[in-house]
Amino acid sequence: MAALVRLETRLSRLREEYFLKNRSVDEDRKIVYKAAVKIQSWFRGCRVRAYLRYLNKMAISIQKWWRGYQSRRYFRKMIKIQKRWRGYYVRKYTHNYYALKKYLEAISLNNEIVRNELQEYAEMNEKKKKKKDLEKKEKEKKYKARKMHYLLSTEQIAGIYNSPFRKFPDPMELLLRQSKPLSHRQQQPKSPFTYDLYDWPTCKRPPAFPTGEPLPPIGRQKPQGPFRDAAEVLRQRYKPLEPTLRVAASISSPLEKAREEMKREEWRKCIHDNEFLPFSSYHKNEKYELSIHASEKIGKETYGIKHFREVQPNKWIAGKDFQTVLPSIVLFEKFGKTYSKAGQIV
């Protein structure tokens, strides 16, 4: 019952409440509806977008795959061309077999040439050395022959190199004949290069220890240097005069020259030195000298023509003249008188 009373009291308000509720709901309905629509549309949009994305991805991957395949096919064709090109290039230029072969052949040829040339060079050097040695030996032989010149054989006695039992004389004999004997002049002593430390071939003589030189006086003042080389000084001192033309031309005038000429002529022509004297008194007491031709006997002089000696017969011991008798040299007596073949050369 109480509930009913409550309900009746609320009844009057019921219509209003119901109306108000419906109105509010109606008013809200639009908003709610719109909100619902919005939410749904957003959600549908998400779904569709997700689907689209998915589709997109699928399309992309298919395209990717397809394009890759296309390029790979293309690439394989490319590779074939590049393969052939690269092989050709390498074989022709980089690792050219035939060029390498030719190069190696050229190298062996070149080596042969070089070897030949070097061989020639070595042979030439050896020849030169041998020649030098031979020349040295020849020189020694000739020097020995000159020293032993006394062993030369003569006409009478055979030398040791010219035995009479041989057909031909020894070559040493011929060498002895050609050589000039050595004079007794002292040979220059060889420079005694015993100093092994002084291994300086620019030093032509060993440094001289002047043992024989006199020592300088003690109180002597040190000479002031620097001195010029002695040869230079001598050269300057004795330099011949090279006069200029003005100097070379004589100072004297032509008059003086002519006078000198005259004097020379006079001197040349002068026969005797006697002065001219007044002839009347000079020759007064002169003794007359006979000439040679007049002072001897009449006729030709036999001296100088017929005889050359002055003869004094009172001094003669015997009446005979000199006889030409030479003392004998025993060896020379035998010459031409013995019959041996010594000294005879075929």
Next chain:
Amino acid sequence: MSQRQVLQVFEQYQRARTHFVQAVAELSARPQNIGTLRDAGVISLLRPLLLDVVPTIQQTAALALGRLAYFNDDLAEAVVKEDILPQLVCSLSEQNRFYKKAAAFVLRAVGKHSPQLAQAIVECGALEALVICLEDFDPGVKEGAAWALGYIARHNSELSQAVVDAGAVPLLVLCIQEPEIALKRIAASTLSDISKHSPELAQTVVDAGAIAYLAQMILNPDAKLKCQVLSALSQIAKHSVDLAELVVEAEIFPVVLTCMKDSDEYVKKNGATLIREIAKHSPELSQFIVNAGGVAAVIDCIGSCKGTVRLPGIMMLGYVAAHSENLSMAVIVSKGIPPLCTCLLEEHEDHIKAAAAWALGQIGRHTPEHARAVAETNVLGTLLSMYMDIRSSEDLQLKAKRALKNILQKCTYLPALEPLLHDAPPNIMKHIVGQFSKVLPHDSKARRLFVTSGGLKKVQEIKAEPGSLLQEYINTINNCYPEEVVRYYSPGYSEMLLERVENYQPVL
């Protein structure tokens, strides 16, 4: 009268001094007297005579000191300790040429023994005085000064730098142009000693224009001069590619090749050294040398010499062959391998054998063609025996092993490999067997030959760990043959057959 007596006393004294100094100089020429002289205190007696009034006594005293110091380094140290060097240096600038020569001789004799003594010489200011002597007119003085500088610069690079800083190099280059042969020799040797230490010093020598003159002097007929000149050029060329190219640009080829045919051994050695120093830097330089016929000349030189003279030639061939396979083929074509093989067999010194082994390895390592050319001369057996020999030095063993490995890895020439199967140690064996396993599957004749020569039997006897490379190779080889054959040759087969005979039940 008294004045005369007084003067006579002085004259006697002078005569006595002269006699003493000459006698000491002559005695010091013989090494056996040096000990006695030293004990008699000769240095302190000679020291005041260096300042004597009479020039002859001074010169003879300096000569005697030089000889004493030359033979014995104790005496050289004594010379330094007694402060003789500053006096010498002062008088170097003043006196006549005989004294200068003697003083330069003393400095050379002291400086030759050790770097410390040379440093002492430098510290007392001798370098400037020596460089002034280099400008003197007399060639003997120049020679003495240049020789002293050379001995000082020889020890290490600081001393060389000191010599260069004193301004010696342009004067030395002028000395080389002088007509006297001895002076040229010594100047060339000094330049060689200066430039050997470092590239900067070599560059200094090159900047003074030395290379052109040195290159001209290669044509000189004097053997010792050629030695020094070639040594100087090789010391310059050894430092870097640029210096080597500069030396080559001076047109030394093909003139240098005539030096390889000279009658003097050391000229040949130095010529080969020069070519080696040039060839080692780059393939282009080696190519140039090969084109000029240098390889043929060096090979002839190796063939005609014996001993250490061959060593630079062998190394040169190795360097040339190492650069590229074309150059290696050029060496083979020029008949380079037989002399190297004879070197390996004939030489007694281990380092020459090691160099020959290394060179052969460089030649053969490029391609199978190269390896075949090396293997055909049957040198692989020699290399193996050298590697296994206990008496060979470590260096020789190492080089022989490396050469063997390098050649074996490319060698397909089976007749040369077979003898090696029998003696080789395991680490070499794996290469040999590996090569067989590469060749046999493809060549039936080789397979037959392998069987008939006993190689297959040997391979079966090799014990290898399962799973190792050697075992794989052995398996590959075994797979080339039918089973019965492999079983026939496996060890213990005859016992197995006999056992089967024993266990067999006869069929009645």
